[in-house]
Amino acid sequence: MNNLDTAQAVVDPDTAPPARRFPVDRSFLGRAGVVAVVLVVAVVVALLRSGSGLVVWQSVVTGILTGGLYGLIAMGLTLIFGVLDIVNFAHGALLAVAMFISFGLVDTTGMHPYLTLLIATPALFLVGAIVYRGLLSGSGARSLENQLLITLGLSLLLENGLLMFFGAEPKSIKLPGEFQFSLFGAVVAGSRLYAFLGAIALGGVLFWLLRRTRLGTAIRAVAANGTGAQLVGINVRRIHMVTFAIGTACAGAAAALAGPLVTVSPTLGEQFNITAFVVVVLGGMGNVVGALVGGLLIGLVEQLTTIYLGGQSSLLGVFVVFVLVLFLRPQGLFGRKTA
Amino acid sequence: MTATMNSGAITIAGPAGASTKAPPLRPANRQFAILAVLVLLAIPLPAILPSAQGAVAVRILIFALMAVGWNIMSGFGGMFSFGHAAYFGVGAYTSAYLLVKHNVSPWIGMLAGMVVAAAVAVIIGYFSFRYKLQGAYFALATFAFAEMLRLIVTSSKFANKSVGFSVPLIQGSSLWKLQFPADSHAYFWVALVLAGAAVAISIAFLHSRAGRYVTAIRDDELAAAALGTPVMRYKLMTVALSAAITAVAGAFYTQYYLFVNPDLGFGSAVSIQAIVPVVIGGIGTIWGPIVGAIIVGSLTDVTATLLRTPPDFLDFLKGRSGLDVVLYAVLLILIVRLLPKGIVGTIAARWRR
Numbered sequence: 001m002n003n004l005d006t007a008q009a010v011v012d013p014d015t016a017p018p019a020r021r022f023p024v025d026r027s028f029l030g031r032a033g034v035v036a037v038v039l040v041v042a043v044v045v046a047l048l049r050s051g052s053g054l055v056v057w058q059s060v061v062t063g064i065l066t067g068g069l070y071g072l073i074a075m076g077l078t079l080i081f082g083v084l085d086i087v088n089f090a091h092g093a094l095l096a097v098a099m100f101i102s103f104g105l106v107d108t109t110g111m112h113p114y115l116t117l118l119i120a121t122p123a124l125f126l127v128g129a130i131v132y133r134g135l136l137s138g139s140g141a142r143s144l145e146n147q148l149l150i151t152l153g154l155s156l157l158l159e160n161g162l163l164m165f166f167g168a169e170p171k172s173i174k175l176p177g178e179f180q181f182s183l184f185g186a187v188v189a190g191s192r193l194y195a196f197l198g199a200i201a202l203g204g205v206l207f208w209l210l211r212r213t214r215l216g217t218a219i220r221a222v223a224a225n226g227t228g229a230q231l232v233g234i235n236v237r238r239i240h241m242v243t244f245a246i247g248t249a250c251a252g253a254a255a256a257l258a259g260p261l262v263t264v265s266p267t268l269g270e271q272f273n274i275t276a277f278v279v280v281v282l283g284g285m286g287n288v289v290g291a292l293v294g295g296l297l298i299g300l301v302e303q304l305t306t307i308y309l310g311g312q313s314s315l316l317g318v319f320v321v322f323v324l325v326l327f328l329r330p331q332g333l334f335g336r337k338t339a
Numbered sequence: 340m341t342a343t344m345n346s347g348a349i350t351i352a353g354p355a356g357a358s359t360k361a362p363p364l365r366p367a368n369r370q371f372a373i374l375a376v377l378v379l380l381a382i383p384l385p386a387i388l389p390s391a392q393g394a395v396a397v398r399i400l401i402f403a404l405m406a407v408g409w410n411i412m413s414g415f416g417g418m419f420s421f422g423h424a425a426y427f428g429v430g431a432y433t434s435a436y437l438l439v440k441h442n443v444s445p446w447i448g449m450l451a452g453m454v455v456a457a458a459v460a461v462i463i464g465y466f467s468f469r470y471k472l473q474g475a476y477f478a479l480a481t482f483a484f485a486e487m488l489r490l491i492v493t494s495s496k497f498a499n500k501s502v503g504f505s506v507p508l509i510q511g512s513s514l515w516k517l518q519f520p521a522d523s524h525a526y527f528w529v530a531l532v533l534a535g536a537a538v539a540i541s542i543a544f545l546h547s548r549a550g551r552y553v554t555a556i557r558d559d560e561l562a563a564a565a566l567g568t569p570v571m572r573y574k575l576m577t578v579a580l581s582a583a584i585t586a587v588a589g590a591f592y593t594q595y596y597l598f599v600n601p602d603l604g605f606g607s608a609v610s611i612q613a614i615v616p617v618v619i620g621g622i623g624t625i626w627g628p629i630v631g632a633i634i635v636g637s638l639t640d641v642t643a644t645l646l647r648t649p650p651d652f653l654d655f656l657k658g659r660s661g662l663d664v665v666l667y668a669v670l671l672i673l674i675v676r677l678l679p680k681g682i683v684g685t686i687a688a689r690w691r692r
Contacts, residue, residue: 087475135672144474145419149618149675152611156668160661168660266661270607274486277479309494316490319483326480327470 031333039300046307054185059303061186067299068196069258071292073272074279075206076250082286083223083243085144086136089151091276092269093158094248098124098255099173099264100162106173106259113173114194117256124252128245136244137237155269162266175260191260198257202250203292209246210288219243223286274315275302278322284332294333297321367546370625371539377629378535385524392640393527397595399636400530404588405609406616406628407537412581413614414623415545416574417557418464419474422481423585423613425463425488426456428604430586431593432492435504445517449590453583459488460582461575468574482607489605503600506593517594526595533591537584542625544580553577585613615667619674621681630683638670639663 047056077091101123102116135150179190210216221229222239230236262268279298283290298318305317325333385393405427413419433455434448443451463484472480492498512519519525544550552573556563564570593599603609612635620631642663678685 085475087479135676143679145622146675146679148419148421148475148478149614150672152614153668153671153675156611156664157672160664160668163661164665281476281479313490313494316487316494319487319490322483323480323487326472326476326483327466330470330472330476 028334035297035333039297042300042304046304050307056307057184058186059307060300061183061188062192063300063303064296065188065192065196065299066302067296068199068292069192069254069261069295070272070275070279070298071283071295072195072199072202072254072257073251074276074283074291074295075203075288076247076254077276078280078283078285078287078291079206079219079250080244080247081280083219084136084240086147086151086244087144087277088247089148089273090131090154090158091151091248091251092271092273093155094124094127094269095251095255095272096162096264096266096269097127097158098252099259099262099268100166100266101252102256102259103171103173103264107171113175113259114256116259117253120252120256121249122252124255125245125249128248129241131248132241132244137240155273159266159269166266168265170263170265172263173259178260189261195257195261198253199292199295202253202257203288206246206250206288215239215242271315275318278318278325281322281330282325282333284334287332287334290332290334297333367542370542374535374538374542378531381531382528385527390522393522393524395636395640397527397530398639399632400527400534401588401592401595402612402616402632402636403534403629404530404537404591405585405613406620406632407534407541408581408584408588409613410617410622410624410628411541411544411584412578414617414627415541415550415557416553416577416581417623418574418578419478420481420581421478421607421610421614422463422483422485423581424605424607424609425481425485426460426582426585427589427592427609427613428485428488428492428599428601429456429459429582430589431599431604432498432504432589433586434590435506435593435599436498438506439504444515445590445594446515449587452586452590456582456586456589457579460578464575464578465571468571482610485605485610486607489601492605493601498601501601503598503603504593506597508597517591530591530595533587537587538625538629540580540584545625549573549576615671617681618671619681621684621687624681624683624687627681627683631681634670634682635667638667642666 043056043060046059047053050056073091073095077088080086080088080091098120101120102113105111105116105119106113131154135154136147175191177190180187181190182188208216210220218229218234218239219242221232221234222236222243226236229239275298279291279294281294282297283292283294298321301317301321302314306314309316384396388396405423408426409420409423412423430449430452433452434445437443437448437451438445463481467477467480493501498504506518509516509518512523512525514525514529517529545554552563552568553576556568556570556573560570589599589604592603616631616635617628618631619627619634620629621627646660646662674681680688
C-alpha cells in the first residue's frame with residue numbers, strides 16, 4: 001500500500017492546501033485523457049486495418065459488454081487484494097465452483113439462471129468465510145509467498161475436484177427467452193447485456209457498501225491502516241474474513257450473471273483469473289470503481305487485439321497492457337486510495 | 340534419506356535472523372560428498388526397479404532439475420517466480436527447433452536453450468528490477484511474461500503454432516543424438532548426470548561469493564545496497580543461472596518424451612510443477628528440491644496406478660482425471676500451513692536447536 005501513499009505525495013505539491021473541497025487532481029484528468037486518446041487511436045487504427053466500420057463497431061460493443069463482466073469478476077478480487085494484500089489465485093476456481101452451483105441448480109430444478117444468484121452469492125460468501133478462516137488466517141499464512149501458495153493450491157484443488165466429479169466435457173446454461181438485438185448494426189445478445197447491467201448494479205452496491213455503511217468504513221479503515229484500525233476498536237480479523245467472503249461472494253454473483261454467456265467447465269476460471277488480475281492492477285488494487293473501468297478497458301483491448309492479430313492472441317494484448325501498467329503505474333492507471 | 344537430512348541440518352542457509360554454529364567440515368565440501376554418495380547410490384536404480392518405475396525415476400529427475408532451477412532464483416534469491424515455464428519452454432523449444440529444422444544434436448540444442456533462456460531471464464529480470472517490482476507484483480509479472488511467450492509461440496508459424504514439435508526418431512541408439520531404446524537405462528543415467536550437475540552447481544553457487552551476495556540481498560536488499568553490493572548485477576546473475584538450469588530440464592523433457600507443444604512447454608502448469616516440489620521439500624535449501632521432487636514424482640505414480648486399478652471402495656474414481664493434482668494440492672496446502680519451511684527446512688530447524 002505504500003506505493004499509493006508515495007505516488008500521492010509526488011502528485012500533490014507541498015504548496016497545495018491540505019483540504020480542497022473537490023480533490024479532482026489534474027493528473028487524474030490528464031491520465032484519463034491519455035487513456036481516452038490511446039483508445040481512440042487504437043480504434044482508428046483498427047478501423048484502417050479491418051477496413052470495415054461494422055467490424056470495429058461490433059468489437060467495441062462486444063468489448064464494452066464483456067468488459068463489464070471482467071469488471072464484475074475483478075471487483076471481488078480487488079477487494080481481497082486491496083484490503084488483505086492476498087493475491088488470490090483461487091478466485092477463478094471459486095468462480096468455476098459458483099458456475100457449477102448455478103449449473104446444477106438450473107439443471108436439476110429448472111429454475112431461471114438469474115435466480116441462482118440468490119443461492120450462489122450467499123453460498124460463495126460462506127465458502128469464502130470458511131476458506132479464509134480455515135486456510136488463510138493465522139500464523140501459518142503470514143508471508144506473501146505462503147498466501148500465494150495456499151490460494152494456488154486451493155485453485156488446483158477446486159479445479160481438479162470439479163474435474164473429478166463433473167468430468168471435463170463443457171456444459172452450458174440455457175437462458176430461457178434469450179434474444180438478440182441490433183445496436184446500430186452490432187449484434188448484442190440479451191444475456192451479455194444483462195451481465196453488463198448486472199455488473200454495473202453490483203458495482204453500485206459494492207460502492208455503496210464501502211462508502212455508506214459502517215462495515216464499509218471499517219473495511220476501508222483496515223485497508224488504509226490495519227494497526228490504526230485495531231487501535232480504535234475494529235476487529236481486524238473479522239473484517240478480513242468478511243472482506244474475503246464479500247470478495248468471493250462477488251465471484252458467486254458474477255458466475256450467476258455470466259453463466260448463460262460462457263461454456264461451463266472446471267478450468268474456465270483460469271482465463272478469467274488472469275484477466276481479472278490485469279483488471280485489478282489496471283484499476284488500482286482495492287478500487288472497486290477502478291475495477292469496473294479497468295474491466296471495460298481490458299474488454300476493449302482484448303477485442304481490438306483480435307482485430308490486429310487474429311483470433312488466438314486476444315490475451316496477448318491484455319498481457320502487454322498488464323506488463324506496461326505493472327512497470328509504469330503499479331498503483332493502477334487512476335491510482336487512488338481504496339474506493 | 341537420513342544422510343540427506345543430516346547434512347541439510349548443518350549446512351542450509353537459514354532464513355534471516357537464524358544464526359548457525361560453525362560447522363566442523365566446510366559445508367560446501369560436506370554437501371558435495373553427500374551429493375556424490377547419492378548419485379553413486381542412484382546409479383544402479385534402473386537395474387533394480389521394474390521398468391514402469393524406471394520411467395517414474397526419470398520423471399522425478401526432471402522434476403528435480405526444474406525444482407533446483409526454481410530454487411536458485413526464488414529460494415536463494417528470494418525472487419518468487421511464477422513464470423518458470425518461460426525458461427522451461429525456451430529450453431524445450433530451442434533444442435527441438437534446432438534438432439527438427441537443422442538436425443543439430445540435442446546437446447548443442449540444450450546449450451543453445453540455456454543461453455537463450457538466460458538471455459530471456461535477464462531481459463525480464465532487468466525490467467522487473469528496474470521498475471522495482473516486488474512480491475506479488477513480481478510473481479504476477481513473471482507469470483505474464485511466461486503467458487506472453489506461450490501466446491507468441493502458439494501463434495507463430497516458426498514454432499509450428501499450436502502443433503509444436505515432434506522429435507524425429509533415429510535408428511538404434513546414440514548418445515550424441517540423445518536417443519535410446521525405450522527401456523534403456525541410459526535415459527535415467529543422462530538425467531541423473533544432469534540433475535547431479537545442477538545440484539552441484541547450486542551448492543557451488545550458494546557457497547560462492549556471488550551466492551553470498553545474493554542471499555544477503557534476499558535478506559535485506561537495502562542494507563546490501565548500502566554496503567556497496569551491486570544488487571542488479573547479482574540478481575541478474577541469479578536469474579540467468581536459474582533460467583539456464585530450468586532450460587536444461589525443458590530440453591531433456593523434449594528429448595525424452597519426443598514431443599513438445601505450447602502448453603507442455605509454456606503452460607502455467609509447468610511453472611507450478613517447478614514450484615510445488617520446492618515448497619514441499621523446503622524453499623531455499625539445497626536438498627529440499629530433491630526431496631520434494633521424489634515425493635511429488637512418486638505421488639503422481641501412486642495416483643496413476645490407483646486410477647488404473649482402483650480398490651473396490653474407490654471404484655467410482657476409475658478413469659477420472661484430476662486425482663493426482665487434487666492430492667498434491669492438498670499436500671501443498673498442508674505443508675504450507677503446517678510446515679511453512681518445508682520438510683527439509685523444518686527438520687533442519689529442529690536439528691539446529
